[in-house]
Amino acid sequence: MIRLMRLQPSDIVAAAERIARRQGMRKISRQQLFKIRYGKAKATESTIFLVVAAVQELTGLAIGAAHLFRVQPWSAVPARRTWGRFGGAVWRDSVFSGIGHGAWVLPMHDDEASLDVPSVRLERLYHDHAPLLRATAHLRYRIPPQDADELVQEIFVSWFERQPRVDDIRAYLVGATNHACKYYWRKRARETPLLEEHEQTCDDAAADRADRWVLHLSLGATLAELGGKCRETLRRYYLEDETSDTIASELGTSAAYVRQLLHTCRKRAHAIYRRLTEPR
């Protein structure tokens, strides 16, 4: 967060000192802030107050303690209408904390990506997921390429407008794309009706088919990111069923070199696939 807002620890300490003086509180040192920031010391209530107030003063943003510290807000608030032993008695508290919508003015998720500035983060998300979404729209839902491009851009604008707090952004974007594609065809129902499988996402068989689509499209996105040489070698080996000897003789090189190339390319493909598919 602090990096995101391009703040210097010395500025925070200076601002916190001014606030502490006004409030008659003990000031915090730079060393103390360093220790808290890197998990070497725990922040007390007054430290949290000072740091949050200092960051608010420096940025002008209404940042809360939860944006800067790993706080457990529930620990301080006993259940409002507790009644009875079973979890049902506290159902509202547990559900209520899930009703929140989105992130703050700036995305402040506590993950690596949030350390980037928002537009960089959006661009990275776009780079990672747009190919899959575009292919889903084009290949799975048969949406013309230009419309698919536009639809995917709209999905990202819509995501940015909401910035929903979800555990797996990719799944969210895929869900939103599926829904937008159905909406696209529903609006044009007379032109080309949707297939039954496109309408049914909740039954298991349709979900399996959808999963296979996502798998194939993720692999497609992986291959699109691989260099031309790698893609061509893998295509010959896997799709054309050529042996490494055949590939080697056509490329005018040794079979050992092709085997090494295959090994490197597969390794790269696995890494790209993992990056594209792991929940974030």
Place this chain on the structure above:
Amino acid sequence: MTHFDDDQLSEYAFDPPAYARRGELEDHAQECADCASRLDVIRTIENGLRDQLPWKAAATLEHHPRPAALLRIADEILRERVEAETLLRPTMTSLLHFTRAETERDTRFQTTGAVYVLSAHAEARRESQPEFALALANSAVAIALKLADEQRLRSHAVLARAWTERSAALVLIGKFRDAENAARKAEAAAEAAPDATPHDSAVIWLLRSVICTETDRLDEAHLLASAAARYFAEFGDTTRHVKALLASANVLCMRRRFDEAVVDLECVTALARTLDDSLLLSRSLQSLGESYTALKQFDRAVPCFMETFALSEEIGAESEKLRAVWSLGNVLLLSGAYDEAIERLDEARRGFEALGVVNDTALVRLQLAEAMLAAERPSEVPAVLEGVTVAFASEDMLRNANLALAYLRESAANQTPDAEIVRHVRTYLEDLPADPTRRFMPLP
């Protein structure tokens, strides 16, 4: 156990017979879930590469330029929000200050970004300052409606969010009818958005399920929470998915359908374990433990409560911890270990009293009295019953509850308190939130 790295797994998957440590790897994969799952992914990739479709997809995916238009829109959205935040900040010192600022009349706030920022502030304040949150949400709704009227609202999803925040604040204030109206308007706004997603609706359904539970419409609450759970799963919102499942399972508990509740709660607990959310896990375990207790499966219930206790202590959730102690006391009482039960129940009573939790203190006191009567320590009972009081927002519920307590006091004044009467009053009070209109009937 020595694990295999991705390189080794990949080498094996590429050509199993040629891999030198084949036997060792295959044996290991049988026992190690992590290696087996990584091997599965690698095999999936290997098999997928033999299919035509990924190659076709790859051809359509190449050569896409930087999304300049998208980034321009994002910058515009962000700029609007930062401006709104900067303008809003001086008005946020108090509810009075904010009300005086009349943001909905101020032309500088007539932006979609301002609606978003007001809603975000409402969300941040609703737990601690629900009235303030309501004022913020009202302002967000007013601005959004005006912008929509003038066709200047960039996204109806922002209007839906503003209505949702109004609804959530109203629930916390206890105005359920108004909350429901706001939730319905949120739903209508979400559906009107061309970029609406079922995830938007699911968030509102979860809120509506809260309102339905509060207003004793348990079937509807169950339906809404279950539907919301399905869409949260589809949209990768695992945390809300588990919360919605827990809400729907808890409705089953309130309906006393413990057999079904146990099945759902076992699943919820397993899912909650995969999340980094100790509070959610402890609440799932608590409900599961209580369902086992209701089914008299004490040996399964106790470990649930022990874990709830440990988790709650770890995160400092005092009321959850006390609930686990209380539940353990209840299991001991039901198993006939009266002296130990008294110890636990008294510990829970003292804890709840220290927290100022009136209704749970009343229930623990009644159960403590039952345990003392069972342990043949009737002389201690009057002192325990003396401090029993309840608090309800609903006048009807409060009247019925007080009627039950008056009956108990009257019975205790005339003779030695009777365990059956105490239990009758306690179970009536316990069931009252689930059945608020049921009148108290004395024992025949």
